[in-house]
Amino acid sequence: MKFAFGFTFLLWTLSSPSQDIAFQSIISEIQSNLHEVQTKNENYTHELSFVNHSVLRYTLTEIDKRGQSTVLVSEFNVADLDPYALREETRQDIIHLNLTVENSQRFIKKYENGEVDGYESNLLIVAQDIDNARTIKELIKQAIPLAKEIMDNKLKANTYEEMEDWLVAHVVKVEGDKKSYNQQLTALEDFPANFQFTQTQITSKSSEQKTYIFNLSDINIHSLRFNISGSSFSLNFETNRNQKLMRVLENEIPRGFDNKIEIFTNNVEEARDLKIMLTKAVPLAESKVESSIKKLESLQSAFDFLETYVKDIYFGAESIEQQIEGNCLIKYSLSESDTKSTNKTSAALNLIDINPTTIDYDISSHRMYVEFSTKESMDLIQTYENDAFDRYDDELKIYAENIEVARRIKAALQDLTRLCQRDYQSPFEGMTLEQKINWLTKNMEDVVIDDETFTQTFEQVDKSDPEKIKLTKLEINEKGRTEEIYEFNLTDLNPKSIQFDIGYKTLAVDFETKFKEDIIKYYKDGKIENYQDDFELIFVDVEKARNIILVFNQIIAELNE
Incomplete structure (x- = not known):
């Protein structure tokens, strides 16, 4: 990718004047210490110029003994440099000062003879001699903390609306050697913090458009990371919990959902600024979305x-x-x-x-x-x-x-x-004990499951004694009919045992006696059988089964008072 360089001065409107002046003064001193260097076979001239804020451009022109020249350009941010990794290096008849980015991140953009040559993690500045290298090294050490302060004060958006406007304005077109990306971020008005990101990848042979609709509040700010591949630089991020919450369209055709986005940038600084602004905006977006969904009280x-x-x-x-x-x-x-x-x-x-x-x-x-x-x-x-x-x-x-x-x-x-x-209120709220027992004896309905019919009825054995109850169960199917009768005292039942018993297609309520004692009198088809410790009621409807559990528990509790 071809480019043209002019001498670009710093625009310092967003950082404090004292930091700017001190930083510019140090850079000016470095510039005055960049001397022509002559080795056995090459001649080197170099210069340092401002790009913006704390970003500098180092241009090195190398001329060999045949007069052929190579121009190497490096763009870097002084704030990225590791002060502890600055070191002098001697290579045969030349001394370099090696500048390395913190954590060896490839943040230094390289050009060779006007063509982008990718990103590197270090930069070599040629020095006239060891003293010259040491002087430049100390000056850069002084510049690094000032550069960090400048970067901290660079972006001054305070409200969510300002951050939203900034993000929309700073997702831009990116030109590459083999691919270019038309990119547009649009704030949607249908829901708070909702965005549409459209990215069209263009090559010499084709173009492909992807559209993502996502909410800023769903971004995991800890997933924000830079991606460098050859000469391209991008910012990637994912959703919280990696959930596929972003609606995706390819060439305007819906393609489901995804959990990540990659935004391409022209350089490190664009990516860095996007990362900083997203880190600030996401928590505000979370609050905005949360406050837009009111708790309802009716x-x-x-x-x-x-x-x-x-x-x-x-x-x-x-x-x-x-x-x-x-x-x-x-x-x-x-x-x-x-x-x-x-x-x-x-x-x-x-x-x-x-x-x-x-x-x-x-x-x-x-x-x-x-x-x-x-x-x-x-x-x-x-x-x-x-x-x-x-x-x-x-x-x-x-x-x-x-x-x-x-x-x-x-x-x-x-x-x-x-x-x-x-x-929630029990349907038996306000009923007397007598009314609850009466409800129990009158509200057991026939249950039909496939080709089986269950008739289940309760009746009081002795009207003067509310404890004594009789359950008659009649099951009719293609094989015939079976009648079962259970007689018991309500207070002999263990209320904790009265629970749902649910299978894939079956619903019952189970009952057991206290301590599982065999004290329920039991008849089958008119014949006396052994005493039992349990029985069950068959249902289809969950609410009817729930009401039986409730009424039994309330009756037993009142009888035990």
Whole structure:
């Protein structure tokens, strides 16, 4: 890549005058110590000039004994130099001062006869003799801390808006030897801190455009790093937790999501400035995004907010149609279609069962979703496929078009779950003991599972004694019918044993006696059998099973008072 050099003076408007004057004074003294050097076969002339801030350009012209000249140019930032690595080196009939970048990073841009020659980590300055080398060395040592102060004060954007404007203005076109990059960063207005980055890679034969839509708040500032390959320099960064949150389009065609971006720059300084500004802007973007999503304190407002973002999604020939109803008792319907088929599923759940710490967004292939699971991973979510009961599950996904939608679905679900769990009231609130027992005897419905029917009824053995209860279970299937009768005292039951017992397609509530004593009188098909220590009730609906657990626990607690 050809370039033309002119003598460029420093622009010091953003750093303190005292630092600038002291730094310029030292550089002027170094310039006055750059003398012509004659060796047995070569003649060297060199000069040092300002580029900007603490960036310098060192130009070395080497003329051999045949009169052929080579011009070597190095651009470097004095702030990058390692003061402890400065050293004099003797190579036969010439002495050099070796300047090395801290941590041996390749930050020194090299040119040879006007062509970019890549990046290196060190620079050799020719010296007239050892005393001359030592003088320049001491001057550079003095300049390094001043250069660091200048760099610290270089970028003065204070507000998020100023940083956003700066970033948009400083992602620029980059020209290379074999490739060039047209790059544009645009701040989007739909959501706070949301950006579109478009990069078109151009070669002599083709061009390829990639577009990334991402939120600044999702960037992991600890992932910001420079990448150097040949003569190209870039700044790379990734998302927090390496999640694929960046929507990607290739030549305007959606290609799913990614977790990293590479921004090319013309030199080290552009990359460094971008890194500094991103490091400053990301925490402010996080605050801006967080404050834009308000905590909601009513079930209706939280559900309305959720419903706004649960919407249909189209990706090429694929479509996802989804709908959510309810507030704490949720019904979620999903229809997935492509060119070959349509699949309809749905789920019924109660948000009081959801573990709020599990609510999070994720990616699978080109689909983004918000996923959550139940407390203790209990299979309390009833799922259906094509309107037929499918199974019980412990997790559910709600799909999102992009990270901004996913972020808000997550927040709405967290609010809804918190409010549902905080405000949950037992359906038996305010009932007397007699009313609860009466409810138990009148609200057991027949349960039909495939070709089996279960009839389960409770009745009081003695109206004057609320403790004594009789359970009759009748199972009818293609093989015939089986009747079981259990007679027991309610206070003999262990309330801690009354729990869900859930299989892939089965739902029951288990009951045991205290200490598992065999004290439940048991009949099967009219015949007296051995005493039992347990029994179970069969259900399909999770809410009905939950209510049975609740009412038994409340009745037993009141009888034990």
